[in-house]
Every structure is written in C-alpha cells, then in structure tokens.
Amino acid sequence: MKQRFSNEAGRRKVVNLERRSEESERRAIQHDIHEATKRFEKIAEMGDDGIIVFDEVYQIEFGNTIASELTEYPKEKLIGMDFRRLLSEGDIGYLDQMHSGLGVDESKRLCTEMEIITKRGMKRDAEVCITIERLKQGGVRTYAYIRDITERKKYEMDLKESEEKYRNLFERVRHGLYISTKEGRFLDCNQALLEMLGYEGKDEFLQIDIAKDLYTRPGDRTAFQSLIEKQEFVKDLELEFKRKMGEKIAVLVTAHTKRDGKGEIVGYEGLMIDVSERKRMERELKEANEFLTNLIEGSVDAIFVTDVKGNILIFNRGAEDILGYRAEEVVGKMNIRNIYPPGVATEVMKKLRSPDFGGVG
Known part of the structure; x- marks a missing residue:
C-alpha cells in the first residue's frame, strides 16, 4: 500500500512538472508573440505609408498612425471595423479582384489607385497595395499599404491642364x-x-x-x-x-x-x-523706286518734287542744268519760294494743291 501511494505521488509530481513546463512554454510563446507584435508595430509606425491589417472577412486587426490620420478614425476605432467601409463602392469590387489575383501566393504584391472614404465622408485619392500572409491555423491575413496621393493627383491634374493650355496656345x-x-x-x-x-x-x-x-x-x-x-x-x-x-x-x-x-x-x-512675301514686296518697291529715279534723272526737263509746304525733296539733273543749282544744295535745304519769284511761287503752290492739277501736291 505504501508503495502504491508513493507511485501515485510520483505521477502527480510528474504531471505537475509537465503542466508547469507547458505553462512556461505557453508564456514564452506568448511573450515572443507579444515582442514580435511590438516590433512589427514599431516598424509599421516608422514608414510614410498607412498600414492596415485585416482578416479573411475584412475585419481590421491593426492600423498604424498614418492610416489613422488618413482615414480620420482613431486607431482603436479602426480595430474591428470592416476594411471595405473605408473604400468607395466601386473600389470594393477592385479589392475582391486583387484578392483573387493574389490567390494564396505570399510573394505577390498588387497595387492600384482607390478612393479612401474618411470618417467625415471626404474622398482621398490613395495608392493601395496588398499582400497576404498564410496562417498556420489556416486562412490568410491581408496587409494593405496605403499612400495618400491626393496632392499628387491634384498636381497631375493641374499639370495636365497647364499642358493642354500650352498645347492649345502652341498650336494656335x-x-x-x-x-x-x-x-x-x-x-x-x-x-x-x-x-x-x-x-x-x-x-x-x-x-x-x-x-x-x-x-x-x-x-x-x-x-x-x-x-x-x-x-x-x-x-x-x-x-x-x-x-x-x-x-x-x-x-x-x-x-x-x-x-x-x-x-x-x-x-x-x-x-x-x-517674311518671303514682305521681302518680295520690298524688292518690287525698290525696283519701282529705282525705275522712277532713273526715269527722273534721265529726263532733260527740269523735274523737282516738293512737299505740301514747298520744301524740295527731289531735284534732277535737268533741273540742275536749267536752274543752275546742284541737287545737294537744294534737296532738304531750299523751298520752292527760293527758286521762283514770290508771286510765281505762290501761284505754283496754289496749283499744286488744286484738284485740277492732281490734288494736294
């Protein structure tokens, strides 16, 4: 009997030791999980992207500070929320397609542009990339990396409008x-x-x-x-x-x-x-002027041209021979009144201005 009690006590002692060992191992595992989670959260907070982790039914398990700021939900409010609530109706279908595209391949990463709906109902343009993690107990966990591209999209739109204005001006x-x-x-x-x-x-x-x-x-x-x-x-x-x-x-x-x-x-x-047409007209005008100049200079008659005040502008060789003045002494320096006697000069100017003699001379 004494031997039986001794064996029973030994077995209980072994069981207790095994239980303590299992409890110690469980606590160690929980500690490792806790430390790994802390490391992940620390790394997640260091980046510039919003990070949201959700399960197979889209229930959010984690959201970092950037994700909280982008969605305007406090981090504790994000936990347990359906991730699809943060997306516009049209983008929910894209999310399903992305999941289908990933399958169970943990190495894949798919990205697309989506609209994120904030707590206040505002829409923000975002680039959303997702990848999955296969769980040991079965199922998958999805990691969504969200980058706010609202300012970039606005810049792209402004740039596009500016380019269109430039192109329209360029072409017109x-x-x-x-x-x-x-x-x-x-x-x-x-x-x-x-x-x-x-x-x-x-x-x-x-x-x-x-x-x-x-x-x-x-x-x-x-x-x-x-x-x-x-x-x-x-x-x-x-x-x-x-x-x-x-x-x-x-x-x-x-x-x-x-x-x-x-x-x-x-x-x-x-x-x-x-300027080809302008050059052609200048050339023709020059040729016409040269022709008229040669015609005037070649005449044996005295020909001189004045403005409406009687100032002499042209004085040909015939005028030089007949009147005894040289052109350089007359052109731009003398008036018709210096050529004709006073009464004659007045009469000549009157006729030059008269329509009967070709209008204003």
Whole structure:
C-alpha cells in the first residue's frame, strides 16, 4: 500500500512538472508573440505609408498612425471595423479582384489607385497595395499599404491642364514654333511651321536633318549656333530656308537656348516668321523706286518734287542744268519760294494743291 501511494505521488509530481513546463512554454510563446507584435508595430509606425491589417472577412486587426490620420478614425476605432467601409463602392469590387489575383501566393504584391472614404465622408485619392500572409491555423491575413496621393493627383491634374493650355496656345499661334536639339533634330513644332515649310505630317518633319534639309546654306546653321550660344538668344535673325520641295523662303528667327539640369545647352526653342512675301514686296518697291529715279534723272526737263509746304525733296539733273543749282544744295535745304519769284511761287503752290492739277501736291 505504501508503495502504491508513493507511485501515485510520483505521477502527480510528474504531471505537475509537465503542466508547469507547458505553462512556461505557453508564456514564452506568448511573450515572443507579444515582442514580435511590438516590433512589427514599431516598424509599421516608422514608414510614410498607412498600414492596415485585416482578416479573411475584412475585419481590421491593426492600423498604424498614418492610416489613422488618413482615414480620420482613431486607431482603436479602426480595430474591428470592416476594411471595405473605408473604400468607395466601386473600389470594393477592385479589392475582391486583387484578392483573387493574389490567390494564396505570399510573394505577390498588387497595387492600384482607390478612393479612401474618411470618417467625415471626404474622398482621398490613395495608392493601395496588398499582400497576404498564410496562417498556420489556416486562412490568410491581408496587409494593405496605403499612400495618400491626393496632392499628387491634384498636381497631375493641374499639370495636365497647364499642358493642354500650352498645347492649345502652341498650336494656335500663326507663326512657326519649334523645339530642337543641339545636334540638329526637331523635337516638336506647331501646325503653322509644318505649313510654312510644306510638310503634311509632324512625324516626317521630326526626322529631317536641320542643317541639311532646312538651311539653304548649311554654314548658316553653324553661325546661328555660335551666335545663340554666345548671347543665349537671337532676335529677328534673318535666314534663308528651303521648303520640303526645295522652294527658298526668307524667315526671321527669334530663339533662346534650352539647358538641362546640369546647365548644359541641349537645344533651342523659338519662333519662325515667314517674311518671303514682305521681302518680295520690298524688292518690287525698290525696283519701282529705282525705275522712277532713273526715269527722273534721265529726263532733260527740269523735274523737282516738293512737299505740301514747298520744301524740295527731289531735284534732277535737268533741273540742275536749267536752274543752275546742284541737287545737294537744294534737296532738304531750299523751298520752292527760293527758286521762283514770290508771286510765281505762290501761284505754283496754289496749283499744286488744286484738284485740277492732281490734288494736294
């Protein structure tokens, strides 16, 4: 009997030791879990992204400070909330699709843009990336990394609007606008420049060699580059270009240098004005003036021209021979009253102003 009691006591002692060992092991595991959780939370709070962890039924288990600030919910209020409450109705479907795309692959990470609904009902643009963790007891846990991109989206929208305004202005200007590289290729141009130079499409135009296909004298390209890189700009520089089919045109170029982030010149931006018609008219006017001058100077008759006050503007060789004055003594220096007697000069001026003699002279 004594031996039996001794064995029973021994067994109870062993059981108690085993229980204490299991309890100690359980506490150690709980401590490790607690420490691991603290480390995760500390790491989660160090980042710039909101982090929300939820289970298979979308119940939130953890949310860091950034997530709390982004959603406007206190961290303790996030715990237990359905993650889908933070998403717009349309994005809930995207979330399901992302989950389907992940499957059970822990190595995958899927990202998309979503709208986060704050506690006050405001919408914030966010980039949401999710990844999963397979649990030992079965099921999965989802980690959602949320980055507020509201300001970035606003900037992108403002930039897009600005680019559209610039493009509209760029295309509506009646003169040719361009951006080119230092090496001699066009990067962009407006429709007016294509029409000026006889090209139907921009793709074809952007392939041309500027020095070879645009300048009638390739050396002018080198001179242009030397001047603009020395002064940083050129204004109304007259150059002769050729259209696609070879016709020569005169243009005025106003441009400035374009630099990269290091301050190196990488190209030029500018404006071209076709002055071929103006040059043609100037040439024709010059030819007409030369013809009239030769006609007047070649006449044996005395011909001189005055303004309405009688000041002499033109005095030909015939007038020099007949009246005895030299042109340089008369033009801009004498009045018709110095040529004619007083009464005659008055009568001449009266006739010159009369419609019967051609109107105001």
